[in-house]
Amino acid sequence: MRVLVIEDDLEHADFIEKVLCEAGHDVETVEDGDSGLVRAREDSFDALVVDRMLPRKPGLQLVEEFRNGGGTTPALFLSALSDVNNRVEGLKVGADDYLAKPFAPEELVARVEALGRRQIQGEPPVTKLKVGELEMDLLARKVTRADQRIDLQPREFKLLEFLMRHAGQTVTRTMLLEKVWNYHFDPQTNVIDVHISRLRAKIDKEFDQQLLQTVRGAGYCLQA
Template sequence: MANILLIEDDKRVASFIHKGLTEKSYLVKIVDNGFEGVEEAMSYPYDVIILDIMLPDIYGFEVCKILRKRKNLSPIIILSSLDSPEEKVEGLKAGADDYLSKPFLFEELLARIQAQLRRVEFNKGMVDIQKYAGVVINADEQSATRDGKPLNLSPLEYKLLLYFMRNRERALSRIQIVQAVWDLNFDTNTNVVDVYINFLRKKLDKDFSQPLIHTIKGTGYMFKMKSNES
């Protein structure tokens, strides 16, 4: 069964989550501060990390940024009493895969954990290398090249490129992209998709004559070799 790392300093909340998950046969490790959480996350390949924001030593968003900077790709579900759209956007930009506001139902947390586990299993089932238009993805190394040039993608940029590769030559809405790449079901006025597509474009298209990411007016984006609707 999956191994879960819970970074949560509220003993009542931690006990509630631990009890529920262990009853479902998950293995749960509890850490009550951010720095210890980072070290624990880097010492063992946890299947999912559940991360509180209001930690005693370091803000949870910073924990998330540190883990992503260190190339830790474990799915991260943020738990927070802060539920404004701005806080959710900050969590996504920090590298989180999902965001759940407190108070929450245990069944909802469980469903989100299971969704992350399904996505990980899907990625493991991919062929090792995918190719399209000079782009080569190596799923084992979580890396990508274009015409042999390393793209040096961040974890979220890599996930975005992977989604485009799977759905190449299809028009994709911003909501489809945010739900697939960040695994969230909310619609805000955030521009997080556009921000990350701009990041990806700078690495994927900047030094090449043929762009691959195209803006489709009124729809969203399309990943293809050529487009008349850019």
């Protein structure tokens, strides 16, 4: 993926660049809002990582102008401001995700990669998802593995859908809590892990190949 990072704190920008490069992405870094907007418009990136507090043009304004100008590149806000209202503001101007500082490198990579996957233009809405022999019919709300029917609770269905849409990518616990449950906080207990192991028991237990993997120190990955 080609990622444009707009961040004025050089040390931080360096960190982000290193983390994303290691994960195999091309990164270009710009230090202020004005040039960030210019670069985002003149080149085609797969994702934008935008700090909220930038010299010359604040991140909110940058993304808003970019969207108003027809730009569709998915954008992720980075910010030290982390309460729900700030998040809502960010999403309202057209950002696709919001990550509070400080963050774990795995969290950033997972979220940037999740953004890239969304960027497929003019695609008809997906009605079937498939990862290896695991299949999900979104209309019939039916899940099968190797043609064996698997019964899921509504929330388990939603959780599996999210994992299947991001198959091959690492998704973090926080992402799951945000996207599947729509909550923005860090539970201290392992609530997500337990839901994952219940799901794993339903889709992987009787099979040799384990599709739902735990990625140490990061989260989970569904992969054939």
